[in-house]
Amino acid sequence: MYGSGEGVRPPYHAVAEWLGTQALGDLRQKLADAETMFRRTGITFAVYGSEDTSERLIPFDIIPRIISAAEWRKLAAGIEQRVRALNAFMFDIYHRQEIIRAGKVPEELIVSNSAFVPEMMGVSVPLGIYSHIIGIDIVRTGESDFFVLEDNTRTPSGVSYMLENRETMMHMFPDLFARNRVAPVENYPENLLKTLESVAPTGLKGEPTIALLTPGQFNSAYYEHSFLADQMGVELVEGRDLAVIDGYLQMKTTQGPRRIDVLYRRIDDDFLDPLVFRSDSVLGVPGLFDLYRAGRVTIVNAPGGGIADDKAIYSYIPEIIKFYTGRAPILQNVPTYNCRKADDLKYVLEHLPELVVKEVHGSGGYGMLVGPTASSSEIEAFRAKLTANPSNYIAQPTLALSTSPTMVEAGVAPRHLDLRPFVLVGDEVRMTAGGLTRVAMRAGSLVVNSSQGGGTKDTWVLQD
Amino acid sequence: MLISIGHVTRYTYGLPAACSVHTLRLTPPSFEGQRVLSWRVEMPEIAGAVQYRDAFGNVSHLVSIPRSYDEISIIARGVVETKDKSGLVRGLMEAAPVRIFLRETPKTAPDSNIRALVADVAQADPIDRMHDLMRLVGERVEYAVGTTTASTSAAEALRTGRGVCQDHAHVFISAARLMGFPARYVSGYFLTGDILGSEAQHAWAEVYINGLGWLGFDPANQICPTESYIRLGCGLDSLSAAPITGNRTGGGNENLDVFVEVQQQSSAQQQ
Missing domain, CATH: 3.10.620.30 (C8orf32 fold)
Structure with missing residues (x-):
């Protein structure tokens, strides 16, 4: 909320003023009301690997995070450039691999990468788009310094929180919305539907039929799956509801089979089709990948998209953007050490207490080391893992993430946050202003992942 | 050299298979050392098969059988002319x-x-x-x-x-x-x-x-x-090059018989 100078930064003026007039007790009451609302809607989140396997609420904070129109314009331009480049990269990697021939990305980083799916070679995907739904994690370290932390090109989740957070805020603080011109977010499901329709199989006549494939109600994001299907008015299906019949993907219904043209899948590549990927998978559909290859159905996002958000590829993204767009990146990467390189590894081992070290294929904040807050025994344990398998890790400097006022036990206090805008790529790039703001609820913590106790906030992009 | 091939794969089940899908990589390509003169792949529902080229260039068929059965045969046969190109x-x-x-x-x-x-x-x-x-x-x-x-x-x-x-x-x-x-x-x-x-x-x-x-x-x-x-x-290996893969529901006590006949033909026998 505060800039480098003394005062409150302009985008926050109205909210800061409002915050100044609120009694702490009233705010606490509002927070309790918000939690009741979430519980009533049923927004919960299952946490893997925790003793208590019951579902719980993601902490919600009632003080919005605010981004000015000018800030958002710059972010949006950078995001659009990035998602176009990422899709061009995936198309190239799964076709002629010009970027390898040009020597911009090392060959072994692609062909030996477990995120690369050789079965995807040569598939002609509609409009040449692989990642239709991308969540780009952005952090801010200064008034005009935004960095991309991660590109989520596989199956990014969290968009339902963005939508529910807004609905809750509008319900609880209508006066605040009257005093601020906040860009809407509720058009996301409609834009998602338009995007899915735009990538229907080439040559399809008539309206495409769309379905959302979920692993089922025990998945941590099941709420989001059912929410999005409901909002878009499309079928929510599980693998057992689908089959290859008469050369098409069909949904079994009481009125007989019904053809599915676009499958928005929220299950991982490995589980899509037991004939091609994990043979023990019962979540997918046998034969689905062959149909996809033959152009009978579109899978969204395309299998193999993990090659674009692989952490070992991440440090090459600026080069990738230049290669496919011919321009310098608008949004910067966080400087990254690839521990597979001897020099980088040496530096990382010498500076562990200052760095954040991540597993190349990890996600959700699991298996990472945050040097500055780790104990010396944690650092030594990580050093052993790192030395044993260096190419499995990357490291980044610990960033001074921006903070925003947040309701905590002691009152209103600054907490670190990031931003995940959701971008849709189809016949055009569709973006919802803002995104999901994730906030680390513990003082000083930099880990915002909901699986690690992070919370969320409504994100306001102010209109001029 | 003219070579005729007959390749029969027969599955029988003690308990019927309810429905199944099969990926067949059973169609040989023509190239400098090999010319396919005739080739047929036969199995139930092959007429409705989805045909495509896989990631490694293999002509493949996806066949689905939406009913129960206790025996199925997949037959590939044809005549191929080969030349020695030293590998x-x-x-x-x-x-x-x-x-x-x-x-x-x-x-x-x-x-x-x-x-x-x-x-x-x-x-x-x-x-x-x-x-x-x-x-x-x-x-x-x-x-x-x-x-x-x-x-x-x-x-x-x-x-x-x-x-x-x-x-x-x-x-x-x-x-x-x-x-x-x-x-x-x-x-x-x-x-x-x-x-x-x-x-x-x-x-x-x-x-x-x-x-x-x-x-x-x-x-x-x-x-x-x-x-x-x-x-x-x-x-990349025997899995991704497998001539026949499949997935079925039901079909206990599977028994598999494979019969392959590869014979040299004189040109007079060619049809």
Whole structure:
């Protein structure tokens, strides 16, 4: 909320003023009301690997995070450039691999990468788009310094929180919305539907039929799956509801089979089709990948998209953007050490207490080391893992993430946050202003992942 | 040489299979060393099959059978004209960049034994090195039916020192990739002459040699493929090149019979 100078930064003026007039007790009451609302809607989140396997609420904070129109314009331009480049990269990697021939990305980083799916070679995907739904994690370290932390090109989740957070805020603080011109977010499901329709199989006549494939109600994001299907008015299906019949993907219904043209899948590549990927998978559909290859159905996002958000590829993204767009990146990467390189590894081992070290294929904040807050025994344990398998890790400097006022036990206090805008790529790039703001609820913590106790906030992009 | 092929795969079930899908890579390509004169794949519902080329260029069929059955036969047959090209494979419709075939798979992942095998390869010239590798694989993996299964990996086959053509090919591919040569698994048929049986269904390897192209090596027979070889399909390993894969519900007590007949035809017999 505060800039480098003394005062409150302009985008926050109205909210800061409002915050100044609120009694702490009233705010606490509002927070309790918000939690009741979430519980009533049923927004919960299952946490893997925790003793208590019951579902719980993601902490919600009632003080919005605010981004000015000018800030958002710059972010949006950078995001659009990035998602176009990422899709061009995936198309190239799964076709002629010009970027390898040009020597911009090392060959072994692609062909030996477990995120690369050789079965995807040569598939002609509609409009040449692989990642239709991308969540780009952005952090801010200064008034005009935004960095991309991660590109989520596989199956990014969290968009339902963005939508529910807004609905809750509008319900609880209508006066605040009257005093601020906040860009809407509720058009996301409609834009998602338009995007899915735009990538229907080439040559399809008539309206495409769309379905959302979920692993089922025990998945941590099941709420989001059912929410999005409901909002878009499309079928929510599980693998057992689908089959290859008469050369098409069909949904079994009481009125007989019904053809599915676009499958928005929220299950991982490995589980899509037991004939091609994990043979023990019962979540997918046998034969689905062959149909996809033959152009009978579109899978969204395309299998193999993990090659674009692989952490070992991440440090090459600026080069990738230049290669496919011919321009310098608008949004910067966080400087990254690839521990597979001897020099980088040496530096990382010498500076562990200052760095954040991540597993190349990890996600959700699991298996990472945050040097500055780790104990010396944690650092030594990580050093052993790192030395044993260096190419499995990357490291980044610990960033001074921006903070925003947040309701905590002691009152209103600054907490670190990031931003995940959701971008849709189809016949055009569709973006919802803002995104999901994730906030680390513990003082000083930099880990915002909901699986690690992070919370969320409504994100306001102010209109001029 | 004119060669006729008949390949029958029959599944019978003690308990009926309810419904199933099958991916068939049972259609041989034409290229410089091989011309397909006639070819048919027969099985129930084949008329409604989805046909496509897979990532490695193989013509494939996806067949779904939406009803229950207790017996099914998949039949591939036809006539192919072959020429001896000393193992060189040219004029094939290539789908994937050559470098893809450097990728390790669970079946071809090297272990210390395969590394040791590579260290024993003498010679300097790339082709000589591959011939030496072929000799070593033949020496260290004795041909023995029934000692390995379809799921045996290269490392396991070399460790036990026994196996069939699939295992020879996997060990060879694993070692060749380790040496920096793109290598792929090839499925096909082999005109065995006097010998009969399912050995006529065969597997070998191809290695990419810079400046030359793809060159076949058959470590099981210790030769580069000749006009007695009919090439069906290729992949990263036996899984991605499998002529038949499938998935079914039900179908307990599966029994599988494979019958392969590969015969030389005189041109007069050609239809």
